Amino acid sequence: MKLLRRKEGPPLDSRLDALLEAATLAGGRLPDGVVGSARAVAERAGVRRSLSAEHTVVALAGATGSGKSSLFNALTGTEVAAVGVTRPTTSAVQAAVWDGDTGAGPLLDWLDVFTRHQAADAHDVTGLILLDLPDHDSIQLGHRLEVDRLVELVDLLVWVLDPQKYADAALHERYLRPLSGHRDVMVVALNQADRLPPDAVDRCLRDVRRLLDDDGLKGVPVLATSARTGMGLPELRALLAGRVADRRAWASRLAADVTTAADLLAAASGSSSGAPPEESAAGETGEPDHPTAASPGAGAAGAGVGVLAAGREIVRSAELPEAVPAGDVTARLGRRLTVALEEAAGVPTVLEAVAKGHRHRAVVATGWPVTRWIRRLRPDPLRRLRLGTSTGAGSGASTGVSTGTRDGTRDGIESRTRSGAGGGATIAARDGASEVERPAPRGESQEIVGRTSLPAASAVQRARVETAIRDVGDTAAAGVPGPWAAAVRRAARAHSGELTDAVDRAVGRTSVRATRQPRWWKAVGVVQWLVFAAMVAGALWLGALFGLDYLRLPELPVPTLGVVPWPTVLLVGGALAGILVALLSRLAAWAGGRRRARRTARALRAAIGEVGAAYVLQPVEAELDAYTRFRAAVERARARS
8 A cells, every 4th residue: 555645845955946036037027126025035045045044044033022032041041131120121133053153154154143151051962052142123124124124043942922002913914924835844932921920821822822823824833932030941952952963944034035035926927017026115103114134145137026025915815827729829929010011011912013023024034026115215114212122132141231321320220130159140239338139030140232213101000910919918918016017918929020121121031932933934025036137137138139139130030928929928927926926925024913913912921021020029028928937937936836
């Protein structure tokens, strides 16, 4: 029979990596304070782990008059903490170290705790570092800041409660409830229990348990203690000894911090305004939160939201919805975007010019040589639009492309095409000192074309393009949390100013292929010249015969085809054959023009679709992919072992 085991979550290292990945993906999309908080947690975890895994830092925290210092003296077996009536009594953090200061020095330096004492009895608690914190409700702002700073860092928190003030809203709403995710590294001691009747102690413990359950701290140990009588001290020492011996309190604390930081990222993602939580967080009691000091070793990232501030903002874990699959967006709206771009680019005009240009060039190449020069006097429809004219070729050079003005700039933005080391082209848009590169549409580096002379898009056509781009962003952002939805919409519009030039280049590039002459044109041209040569030969032959007759010279024998002389056959037959071939060629050119227009339409649709994908759809898909990876990273960081 198989034993059912509890499924273990990912290790701490994996969760830290996931948190860093989520913070990296959230950069520029979520508030800097939230992102900095996640990075600070990861950095703090590395520092804490490198200092000492053999020591457990336990802090006694509580309100004024709760008896923290008396409990500290009782646990250490010394009288190092001052006990008195004047408040606040504890003004600086004190540390009691079991097992001397060996190995604990760097850890206490990192905590900025410099008042250190040797505990009297190190039996069974080797590796314990006990801190006596100032009052969290002290009238001195510096004391409150010191409490908040160390609450962010210590491995285990022992909250010392006063029987008369254990239900204080400041304690529950500013500390216990925000730290509900740290229940595994918290202990509650109802101190000075000797002042209560025995039956009242049980009632107070039950009431404390009820309040803790309401705060989300189910399962947190609650002990009744008295430093004066020693009540509950053996149980508290045994509990601390067990946590110290386990050597996992620091890891549990870091794991809880990772969960809180991941929850904060999720909560910031679900914020519709995107405002940093630290700007809106305020205590439930109506008084504004005092600033939380930056954690030691956090560096620049320490300016982020602290664990306490995050817990005050996060009431419950926000679930991140799944994003719309990127392929669905492309399939549903890619066609609509392409149609709008085609209309704005004047594709119908291009197709009409392709059909007419094909017929025009066919007549020039295959028409009757006697009259084809007349066709040359007519303008070429494609050349009038500057279509099918390549200004350069080659994939190894960097060539400037005009984007609306002669110097290659437009509104301070320079667009250029260049080939990469692997032959793939990239498009760079430069505005000032910053430069952003993205893959160019297929074929961009094959042929470099200038601006066409197509009519500018009308206001209606531009509005349709803008509507199509907005629809792409809105559809892709459907169901995505606020800041990420805004990033998706920004990505859809990020390169809208470059679309006109990119589509124009695509039209010009595709039209180059639409002007290639069919091989049969050359063959028919040769036939026409042969027929024309026969007609000229017949005309010259008849002219010679006419000259001989005019000069009354003897007539030369003239061969005949039946009864018709060969010179006449050559002249008349050549003329008729030339005209017939020209008519047949024109008919074939008319059909070929329609066929070429259809092929060009497909090619233009594909080329413009690639431009729309490169400039609109791919940036949107990249944002959706970033959100999907962010969501997965947050879920991995939240997973508890």
